[in-house]
Amino acid sequence: MQTTITDVTKVPTAFSRTNPFQAKVLKNVNLNGAGSSKETRHIELSLKGSDLSYAPGDCLGVIPENDKELVDALLEEMNWDAEMAVTVNKQDDTIPLKEALLKHVEITLLTKKMVQQAAELTENEELQKLVSNESNQLKEYIAGRDLLDLLRDFGPWKASAQEIVSLLRKMPPRLYSIASSIAANPQEVHLTIGAVRYTAHGRERKGVCSVFCAERLEVGDTLPVFIQQNKHFNLPESHDKDIIMVGPGTGIAPFRSFIQERAVNQATGRSWLFFGDQRSASDFLYQNELEEHLKDGELTxxxxxxxxxxxxxxxVQHKMLENSKEIFEWLENGAYFYVCGDKQNMAKDVHNTLLSVIEKEGVMTPEAAEAYLNDMQKQGRYQRDVY
Incomplete structure (x- = not known):
């Protein structure tokens, strides 16, 4: 009897937010020099075997782990057994409590809803008062506090570990602007991540993903990642267009990818970068690379x-004012204007400065300058990647 073997081609599973790729760490270095008050990590990851690709301007989603010390402090505070089986995010499978707290749930941020639900698990009068409708202090309380604060502040708790875990949100991925061009670095993706550390409410706090990458991610480790397209932050299709890039601090990331991509494509359009940070001696990120691009004419x-x-x-906005005449000439010549970085202050200041430049150099009213910038935005010539 003859058996027929059907050739079943194995279809690779596409990697995504729900099915991240385990990218191997090739490099993890601090870009800041001695004497800096900052720590900015340059991380190179391998995409070998993933079939993942990206365009300049896209983001990389990273799924981090919580700080082991914080997890241990939670276990100790509540006298929980680290190996106790719990379920997370309505899944059927059980996992050890410590693993759930380390890898699956968010423990560093509180939400209004979560604190209101937690109030049902304790008779603490202070918490009941805090979540009552009359109190406006709940918003104030949750700012800058985490699960450990909540559990310490409002015991005794009559809740099981499972009940507390059920209050918690799934660990959200962190999105970072990609700092490399895949054309210049085949099968690799690079990130520029500033480690976040600060003190609030009498305790040291750490950014979940940034400090995970800075303190616990070694070369050879793997990191769960996925590509997030950014359709609103792209290079011009034509290589002969001029570009102006404003990216202080880690806002340099997508512009490193822009410059690399245009170097590979031998773009004829001019490029102008505005970069800022604290000190030139210790905080000039990617200085040697940028000076090399300048020397080679890949950065004008x-x-x-x-x-x-x-x-x-x-x-950076002061430097824009110093160069207002040339900036306006570039804009009039069809240049694209990009901003990446801090939404709170920098992006706002740069936006207002750009309006001043247009108003002054174009001899326009504030309304006409606003209309000019809106028109640029409609044409896709004013793009912002702010966070």
Whole structure:
């Protein structure tokens, strides 16, 4: 009897947010020099075997782990057994409590809803008062506090570990602007991540993903990642367009990818980078690379603003004002204008400065300058990647 063997081609599972790729760490170095008050990690990851690709301007989603010390402090505070079986996020499978707290749930942020639900698991009067409708203090309480604060502040708890875990949100991925061009670095993806550390409410706090990458991610380890497209932050399709990039601090990330991509494509359009940070001696991220691009003509101009190097603090927007005539000439010539970085202050200041430049150099009213910028935005010539 003859058996027929059907050729079943194995279809690779596409990697995504729900099915991240385990990317191997090739490099993890601190970009800041001695004497810096910052720690900015440059991380290179291998995409070998993933079939993943990306365009300049896209983001990489990273699924981090919580700080082991914080997890241990939670277990100790509640006198929980680390090996106790729990379920997370309505899944059927059980996993050890410690693993759930380390890898699956968010423990560093509180939400209003979560604190209100937690109030049902304790008779603590202070918490009942905090979540009552009359109290406006709940919002104030949750700012900058985490699960450990909540459990310490409002015991005794009559809740099981499972009940507390059920209150917690699934660990959300963190999105970072990709700092490399795949054309220049085949099968690799690079990140530029500033480690976040601060003190609040009498305790040291750490950014979940940034400090995980800074302190616990070694070369050879793997990191669960996926590509997140960013359709609103892209290079011009035509290589002969001029581009102006404003990216202080880690805002340099997508522009490193822009510059690399245009170098590979031998773009004829001019490129102008505005970069700022605290001190030129220790905080000029990617300095050697950028100077190399400048020397090779792959970057036309670079303006730097180092706020702590002078008595008067100088920021990227001050450098824009100094170059207002040329900026307006570039815009009139069809240049694309990009901003990446801090939404709170920098992006707002840069936006207002850009309006001033247009108003002054174009001899326009504030309304006409606003209309000019809106028009640029409609044409896709004013793009922002702010967070």
């Amino acid at each position: 101009r670079i303006e730097t603003a180092f706020s702590r190097d002078t008595a008067q603090k100088v920021y």
